[in-house]
Amino acid sequence: MSRGSWRRDAELIFAASRRGVITVTQLESLGVPPATSYRRCLPGGPWQRLLPGVVLLRTGAPTRRQLVEGALLHCGDHAVITGLESCRRQGLKRDARPGEAIHVLLPLHLKTTSSGYVLVERTKRMPVPVRSDGLPLAPAVRAVLDECRRMRERPPIRALLAEAVQQLGLDPTDLSGELETGSRRGTALPRAVLREIAGGARSAAEAEAMAVWRRTGLPEPVWNFELRDECGNYIAIPDAWWDNVALAWEIDSYEFHFGQPGYASTLARNNRYAAAGVAVVQTVPSRLRTDPAAVADDLVSAYRAAAGRPRPPVVLTGRHERVVHDA
The missing domain is CATH 3.40.960 (Endonuclease; Chain A)
Incomplete structure (x- = not known):
């Protein structure tokens, strides 16, 4: 393959990707054999592997958006982003922590599992997603409580719920209603903190x-x-x-x-x-x-x-x- 031909092919491949993130299956449909894709992800190669079967078409640290795109490609068309990633993209003023997982909801019947930086939760209560910049996000009420259910200490739950009420304009009544509707797992501390907020505390302090x-x-x-x-x-x-x-x-x-x-x-x-x-x-x-x-x-x-x-x-x-x- 000549240099000019590869340049044209590279442009075509990037155009088919999601901000530089693409699956090995998609690459194969564009004429790149899987063995070539994996070889180009080896140390010293021009690409890198993000997740099983998911490739980033460059080296260096991926952006947060590229990590999100990789999570969605790993999980498929029914995936919905929840937790802190969803909250941030709806207005929560929190930076992502190094190594922070991207929490994804999938319908119960699908078999995709967690991998790498992606935390997969299968649920029978799939939310209707909110679209933001092309991404399917769980509504803020659901997203913040999905995050709280994974926490084991009261202070960070207080901080997150207080910030959600202040910054995202969430109503504590709606948050309590979501807790009643969803799974009971991991809800004891969020329930207690919401009672504090309903009593008048509008900040963790x-x-x-x-x-x-x-x-x-x-x-x-x-x-x-x-x-x-x-x-x-x-x-x-x-x-x-x-x-x-x-x-x-x-x-x-x-x-x-x-x-x-x-x-x-x-x-x-x-x-x-x-x-x-x-x-x-x-x-x-x-x-x-x-x-x-x-x-x-x-x-x-x-x-x-x-x-x-x-x-x-x-x-x-x-x-x-x-x-x-x-x-």
Whole structure:
């Protein structure tokens, strides 16, 4: 085969691929013998093997999209991407971890199995896919819970569900409904976390704050209610609020409260609290995990101090998403 002929054939082959990813069977239909395809994937060759029978038509690290295309070629036309990959492609702000599997749903009757970086789950509840940039994705409600069911610890489940509610606009009621409809396997922790979210925690940090509050013996605060002064001027939406003593608790977390413009916003909020005579306890999220007893002591001390002074004339209104005013 002459050099010019190979160049024309190479262009034809790439045009038949999915962003450079193609099966050995497809290559054979284009005139490339399987032995040639596998030989070109050997060390030092111009191609590489992604999965059994799936080839990337170049060397070097594949892109995430090429890995997804390889997973779909491995699994066939009925495959639907779920889990974190689906969530990210629908707006979740999380980077893929090195070596993170691509989770694929297939109908129960198919026999394709997991291989390499592809995690295959056969199910009798195949979702109607959402199409995004040509990819078949499980709807976000299903995708996030498919990921949660594989987790074994509460903190990462809290973080993922909180991010899904905040970033993807998912309704906790819809998430709970999906849990009730689907398999019971791996649902105990997601159910518990969703109960926390339904109780008012809109971030992983706030859910952990609820656990710290339970150590204090203080009355239960209200969570994420808007606070105004006696003239009706907006003050803030404290993470937690003890109305009888006018004490606010702020979990100052930019990791979970997406969209905060930063330090200037926090200063402005604290100035409004000070002008209204409101006592504030500020906690960084890491202390909720590393030193919960000390945080609980801080709250008790602040509560007692607030109870010892006249209550300022501030008023609560309805529950709001925190980012409405503080962003």
